[in-house]
Amino acid sequence: MISIGLADDQQLVRSGIATLIDLSGIARVCWQAANGLEAQKKLISEPVDMLISDIRMPQQDGIALVTALRAQGSLIPVLMLTTFDDHELFLQALTAGANGFLLKDIDMPTLVDAIQKIAAGGFVAEPVLVSQISMPLDRERDFVADCLSEKEQQILKLVAAGLSNKEIAGAVYLAEGTVKNHLSAILAKLHCRDRTQAVLRALHWQLI
Secondary structure (H helix, E strand, O other): OEEEEEEOOOHHHHHHHHHHHHHHOOEEEEEEEOOHHHHHHHHHHOOOOEEEEOOOOOOOOHHHHHHHHHHOOOOOOEEEEEOOOOHHHHHHHHHHOOOEEEEOOOOHHHHHHHHHHHHOOOOEEOHHHHOOOOOOOHHHHHHHHHHOOHHHHHHHHHHHOOOOHHHHHHHHOOOHHHHHHHHHHHHHHHOOOOHHHHHHHHHHOOOO
């Protein structure tokens, strides 16, 4: 059973999401918070397997919450649920280190699938928002997938999780300079200008 912390400033919405998750049979909501600061405090007293967070919240929003957690060295998976179909928010959440971004009007099977994927170390993204990103043709996917080494794919997943080069180096037992070299190779192979675009492209092609 996957344990979940849920952060949303609207109590009715929170209760509805919590009920759906508890009915899924694969996860349970252990606690609820009205903002990011409250969620951080609850995490200390009652750790969970993953967080589900709204973005727009008072005192501390979802993106600030993820940013704070990653700055503290926490790798807890975070799924963003929002009512805003906003491309910029999506990029900000991904850059902050969120592991998923979906709209609140998703159906139950999609939510359950997202929880399972993210809890297992995967990534999910709202298809409508991913499709807004300019991408090369999908027929290039298999070629790119073959070009990425197993180590490069591992590093790309850690980049998507919001880890810094230093943190990635520690996770994969490589020198920080070696990680930088791998990242340069990844960007070149994916024809990307930066880390965020590389993660978006990898999500679009389901490489991670």
